[in-house]
Amino acid sequence: MLSVDLAARKAGVRPGTPVAKAQALYPDLIIMDADQEGDRIGLEKLALWFQQRIAPLVAVDVPDGLVLDTTGADHLHGGEPAMLAEMVRRLREAGITAKAVVADTLGAAHALARYGRARALVVSAGETAATIADLPIEALRLPDNMIEGLRALGVATIASLAAMPRAPLALRFGPDVARRLDQAYGRISEAILPVRPVDPVTVSRNFAEPIGAAETIARYIGKLVLPLCQGLEERGQGARRLDLVLHRVDSRTEAIRIATATPVRDVKRLTRLLCEKIETIDPGFGIERMVLTATLAEPIAPRQKISSLIAEEEPDVSDLIDTLANRVGHHSLYRFAPVESDVPERSFCRVPALAPDDQKDWPHHWPRPTRLLPRPEPIETMAVLPDHPPVFFVWRGIRRRVKCADGPERVFGEWWQGDAELTTVRDYFRLEDTSGERFWVYRSGDGEHGETGSQGWFLHGIFG
Amino acid sequence: MSTPLSRPPLEALRDQIRRLEGSATRRRAVLPFGIRDIDRRLPGGGLALGALHEVAGGGNDALNSAAAGQFAAGIAARTKGKVLWIVTRQDLFAPALKQVGLGGSRVIYVEAGADQDVLACFEEGLRHGGLGAVVAEVARLSMTASRRLQLAAETSGALGIAVRRWRRQTEAADFGQPTASVTRWRISVLPSETLPVPGVGRARWLLELIRARAGESADFEVEACDGKGRLSLPAAVADGPDQEKAGRRRTRA
Secondary structure (H helix, E strand, O other): OOOOOHHHHHHOOOOOOOHHHHHHHOOOOOOOOOOHHHHHHHHHHHHHHHHHHOOOEEEEEOOOEEEEEOOOOHHHHOOHHHHHHHHHHHHHHOOOOOOEEEOOOHHHHHHHHHHOOOOEEEOOOOOHHHHHOOOEHHHHOOOHHHHHHHHHOOOOEHHHHHHOOHHHHHHHHOOHHHHHHHHHHOOOOOOOOEOOOOOOOEEEEEEEEEEOOHHHHHHHHHHHHHHHHHHHHHHOEEEEEEEEEEEEOOOOEEEEEEEEEEEEOOHHHHHHHHHOOHHHOOOOOOEEEEEEEEEEEEEOOOOOOOOOOOOOOOOOOHHHHHHHHHHHOHHHEEEEEEOOOOOHHHOEEEEEOOOOOOOOOOOOOOOOOOEEEEEEEEEEEEEOOOOOOEEEEEEOOEEEEEEEEEEEEEEEOOHHHOHHHOOOEEEEEEEEEOOOOEEEEEEEOOOOOHHHOOOOEEEEEEOO | OOOOOOHHHHHHHHHHHHHHHOOOOOOOOEEOOOOHHHHHHOOOOOEEOOEEEEEEEOOOHHHHOHHHHHHHHHHHHOOOOOEEEEEOOOOEOHHHHHOOOOOOOOEEEEEOOOHHHHHHHHHHHHHHOOOOEEEEEEOOOOHHHHHHHHHHHHHHOOEEEEEEOOOOHHHHHHHHOOOOOOEEEEEEEEOOOOOOOOOOOOOEEEEEEEEEOOOOOEEEEEEOOOOOOOOEOOOOOOOOHHHHHHHHHHHHO
């Protein structure tokens, strides 16, 4: 057990209890695997949140802590106690139980936050030594074997450890004990490694005179995209999503968002995508500030161009894809990729237009109709059972005599999709009527056994 | 039948017209059908690239556009590069396009909400120039819209095919309205060739070239696209000995 919640603690489970023992104590215990990597990422996100709201210097203290240098930041939150209370309250609202301590040194704050009793505690300047004196030596961030060794010597609290002579301690346990003690008391300084957020590339422009004409906006979009692309180039990135925020003189904002299928750093292309959306904004009495941000950027890898000696290069259509996708939406732009299924409506799926091409393809042995009806339409027929094509059929109120036909092509239900399809069968026929029109019809069922389908006829496609 | 003009004056006249049309700077590239009878009727000896072509189905196919769609797919399959296919309602069956040589990896579909969006995407696709062909299924095509599309195709050299597809049979009369497209085709299904055994033979179409700029209209009876998107003449119509032999071979097989 690495960590337990309050209910489990009440049931008698403690961190460090073997799982088998805990389950013996309480059989319905919910046990989740520890995800250390996930915890670390979560902690880093939390650190960035703290950095934006509380203090500029925030470090991650793996596995369960955050270290903040709040010097000069507390008065912004109404003093140190108010700041701590606010931090703990906010975390509790987010479902995190936390303790917060402000102390002169990192070592002391670390110790008090983990082994102190108060939920939020402010240690006044100069009282550090007295406050941490009664804490157990585990609070000193020492390795487990040293703690055991010190306990064997009868040392239990920090005060008693501090009172011991230094030289024999250093001889037996190495320099760590003295260093941790000095860090806790503030005799030597300790640096923290603050997290550094990656700001998105942002460029902005203020106007002395508000602008409103579409051409003017377009011109300044062009002037903003250029430094943005330079900024992206310095980072080796390309934009996947751009947000252009236009501040109007009446302090309202208008926004344009564009997205691209692949990372793009082409000034012309991004300008064009942005300019196409100008008509969607309302400049009102004028725009006085424009801010362009690459909210989503991805690395661009330089690509080897295909030499004309090896193969003819296919023209790049990704810019066209972006233009169209920003017009009709990403979901309306797609390719069909094969799916291994004999059921016609399941034999294809939609993939993004620029998805890599897997070499699969549809089987080629039976003719397929150019148009497949969205859902098969019931038709009235007369046919000899079990495996003859219809003699005539009525579709959408028109009666057609069948001149010649091909089939049946039997398609079995996919039993792995569901129990209902365990026995179902479709028999597909290709029919040609007397006027030459060709249709794809099927009978639901094999014409002999009731469990294979309703034995009704459906029209599913039209051949060219 | 008028007396045939002597060659030089006719050529001079054509040059003059071409200059007036503004496309004198470069010779038009064409995509031949590979059938002498059809290519002979088309100016330049094939379907002009950098131009807009119109295709519609005849009879019930005006609503379903199955034959017209396959005809367009066959043409698109014979071009190089990606193909943009713009629709309002998606009912194309991709494995069928594969069977006329247009693989799933080559076609990018755009599902536009209304006819205006279809035309806007169509123009955008034609203007790009990096595509093999741009196919759009559109019901109404006004003179202004078609002229815009034709100009976009001319500037980029892309092949544009407008598959005219209506929702009601009565609207199909719209196909008579003039547009700026270079050729206009109507595809009607014909009974397939009779096989000596039960079954459906290779599909046949009646290909009507209703309008061709600087050309004459004509009718052809053809066999539908094969695995590479090529049409062929039925054995009975073809006057070449090799075609006859091929036809006889097929009936024997």
